Amino acid sequence: MEMILLDWTRMGHSYCLAGVVAARGGFRVVRLLLARHRDASVRNVGWSPFLLDGQTRWEVFELVHPEPADAEPPHVEDVWVQTLKARHRSIPPGQRREVLAATMAVPGTPVFGTSLTLSLASAYLEPGTGRRSLATLSVPASGLRFHASQREGVADIEVRLSLHIPPLGDRPLPFKDHHLLARAEQASLTPEGQAKALDLAVRQMGERVAVRLGLARPFQPTACRGPGKCWLMVDGLFSLSNPQA
Amino acid sequence: MATSLDDLTAYLLGRILLVQQRLGYDTEESPEPGARFADLLDSMSMVEFLTVVARDCDVTPAVIEEAAGRQFGTVAQLAERLAAAGVVPAAAQAATPTLASGGTTILPACWLAATAVRLPDTVQPSVILDEALQRPAGWLERHAGIRQRRIWREQDPLAAAADAGQEALDRAGVLPEEVGGLLVASEAPPQLLGLAAALHHRLGFGPGAAAVEVGGACTGFLAAVGLAQGLLARLGVVVVLAVEAPSRFLTVQPGPAGEAAALFGDGAAATVLAGQSTGAGAVPMSATILGADGSAAGLVRIERTGDAAEVHLEGRALAGRAVRVMADLVRDVSRENGLSAQELGGVVAHGGNGRMPALVARELCLPVEQVWSATPELGNLGAASLPVAWALHQPRPRGPVAWAAAGAGLTWAAALTGLAERTTSR
Secondary structure, eight states: EEEEEEEEETTEEEEEEEEEEEEEEEEEEEEEEEEGGGGSSSSOOOOOOOTTOOOOOEEEEEEOOOEOOOOBBBBBBEEEEEEEEEEEEEEEEEHHHHHHHHTTTOOSSTSSOOOOOOOOOEEOTTTTOSSSSSEEEEEEGGEEEEEEEEETTTTSSSSEEEHHHHHTEEEEEEEEEEEHHHHHHHSSSSHHHHHHHHHHHTTTTEEEEEEEEEOSSSBOOTTOOOOBBEEEEEEOOOOOOOSSO | OOOOOOHHHHHHHHHHHHHHTTTSSOOOOOOOOOOOOHHOOOOOHHHHHHHHHHHHTTTTTHHHHHTTTTTEHHHHHHHHHHHHHHEEEOSSTTTGGOOOSSSSEOOOSEEEEEEEEEOOOOEEEEEHHHHTTTTTTTTTHHHOOOOOEEEOSSSSSHHHHHHHHHHHHHHTOGGGOOOOEEEEESSSOSSSSSSSHHHHHTTOOTTTEEEEEEEGGGHHHHHHHHHHHHHHHSSEEEEEEEEEEEGOOOOOOHHHHHHTTTEEEEEEEEEEESSSSSSSOEEEEOOEEEEEEEEGGGGEEEEEEETTEEEEOHHHHHOOOHHHHHHHHHHHHHHHHHOGGGGGSSEOOOSHHHHTHHHHHHHTTGGGGGEEOHHHHHBBBBGHHHHHHHHSSOSSOOOOEEEEEETTTEEEEEEEOOSEEEEOOO
């Protein structure tokens, strides 16, 4: 089975991967889980950077021994795979636009199949609810603003993207797009510099951009009691006219 | 703005605690000014914190980050940097009243000094009601979210209501002779004439204390609170009592009217309202919002049938309207008090049926457990619905709580408890 790699997101020091496979004349979204971690306490152990060295989004991969995982809503797209084999080809811009169009949220309906719960600033779903964990929105680039800061004692700079999501209003969401973050890190080592680099990158994408929204696996701070929450995040940003790698 | 560094630090610590509590951190105590953000908040919590502070300061989160030099060390350091940059909260929700800056000082309209509840001993599980309705087992719970209700049977509702009143007075530390007025709200009164006077007598209030009956159906309790707030300056202490006995009037039987009757339960609740804090559990209460739309009267009707009565509901339309109205009320009463709905510790919502509170939560994008109602276990308690839900929700989280009700008429009302005197520019 061949998959087009669409979402490549940061999760600590590893990556989360998702893509689309051809299905019924269209595309079906799959989240990739490494089968060798099937017995781990959490599914999303993540993909090592070493396994993905030299690869990019929109590349075609063969899924080796794919096997659908039990649905854990909203993460109903999970598929166990033994590994990925690069086909060393990327799909052309026209097909990239088709993939983004096929994964667009239907206007007027809940993006993830059920209403998100709002926190003070962000939004989440309770584990066990929702019908999907990934979706694409088309938004005006002019409405996007990055901001970044760092907590003393934490290695990573925390980058957030403020965007308007109907009907949630303006929400500052964690930004996890590996490719754009890597570009920002090359441009600057400071939070301010990285936010500026990302703002510039978005301005070069055209009037409208595709925002890939994702729901994280259930998590919460170690000091919290009770089950975790599937927080809303930005997994990717693409130019709609010429979706970049 | 003349905000001291200590005030600003206290404000930030309060906001950190708010975020921690909303996200379920296992903490009750405010952090220390020297604590590091990395030890207090994770990355998601930091987003919440920055957004709340930004909203309070009428700026964007990016402005807070810029003022902080995009580096967050200790809370005290952030306070210093915000003060140096002149970025301070315009609305001092979590701080002391000394944060005044020419805005409007909002005083609590009253103090909710104490609440007490009396419920009937007889429990009717929904399966019994299903049988009476000649419906399959589980029908009422599936359709109305009601698992059981309670009914007075041979118990005296007035005695129960008077007991609740006395307990509320005891809790508030108020003597009967200190009470200036009694307001009684009921949509299914156990005594059709002179109900307030009867309870006034049982509670031993003096002849100079007013005894007034308030209608307003399911909005009755908050309507009475709204009236009481206007009377407190003259009367000092007012007791608001809600007592419901629909099982005395409405027959659970096959057919739409009987099915509507099965939604309602019996119960009583009393609250003591005072112009100043009294009793260990007193919480400040905002001015009450009241409203009505008589053109929607047809959604709930009571019709006489011989010596009994029938209630006729346009169920779907009524529930949909009530949910939207209550969600709007929560937003309005929050906004009037300088908050967003997401900053509330909870919402006490009237449950016309057992599913409405969850629908209100969904409308407000709040977690279901944050909207409190006793309807699934007690049925629709009419005017007693809100004070019973408030009293039974224990322990209550810290933070402001919105109260909202919509009832026959249509009428609606809302208030907010838990916010102390403060100054706001909004």
